[in-house]
Amino acid sequence: MTATAAPMIRPATVHDVPSIALIINSHAELGRMLFKSYAQLYEDLRDFAVCEVDQQVVGCTALSVIWADLAEVRSLAVEKAFHGRGIGKMLVRWAIDEARRLQIRRLMSLTYEQAFFEKCGFVVVPKESLPLKVWSDCVRCPKQDKCDEIAMVLTLHDLPIIEAPNATPTPRGVSIPVLEEIED
């Protein structure tokens, strides 16, 4: 029998979209995350990385830029048979490296997996401290205002604090509040 190859993280390509959809939507069926359509995945493809083992995609995550000082770890999922092998942590590490490359000092996640994200260095913050833009997905969530996800943040202290611009009001008069300074 051949040994299982080491997990490898790489940016996603169009070829990965069916596997990404399968992994995310298998967890979505259990109410653990939001369903993603092929259309959404193709649109956000440049945000995604996948984990490959023996040329099989077994996990994925996305880093979505929210603001000058905030990016969100989204769509993190590992195929059940591969849980507990450090793949989730490797995917979060990819997201952290990507945030550092983009010079974004804070990462956030809305999650049910508090213990896992604590292992990755995230801390729980009040949901109200996150900017409204973060809640754009809520319109697609069946739970809507009964949201029971936990908001968590990781600060990359080695990056400089930048003066994040305030949002100017949109033509509809809606402005986007920026993340308040949180004790970290």
Ligand SMILES: CC(C)(COP(=O)(O)OP(=O)(O)OC[C@H]1O[C@@H](n2cnc3c(N)ncnc32)[C@H](O)[C@@H]1OP(=O)(O)O)[C@@H](O)C(=O)NCCC(=O)NCCS
């Ligand atoms: C959360 C998830 C991505 C973790 O992936 P994973 O590959 O099993 O996690 P890892 O093996 O990298 O675990 C890293 C650490 O977290 C711990 N951990 C993982 N899941 C945990 C859990 N549910 N509760 C407590 N600790 C957990 C591991 O024991 C490990 O600890 P260690 O570093 O001390 O050894 C995976 O369980 C998953 O796909 N869940 C369903 C989808 C989901 O909820 N995604 C999050 C959406 S924000």
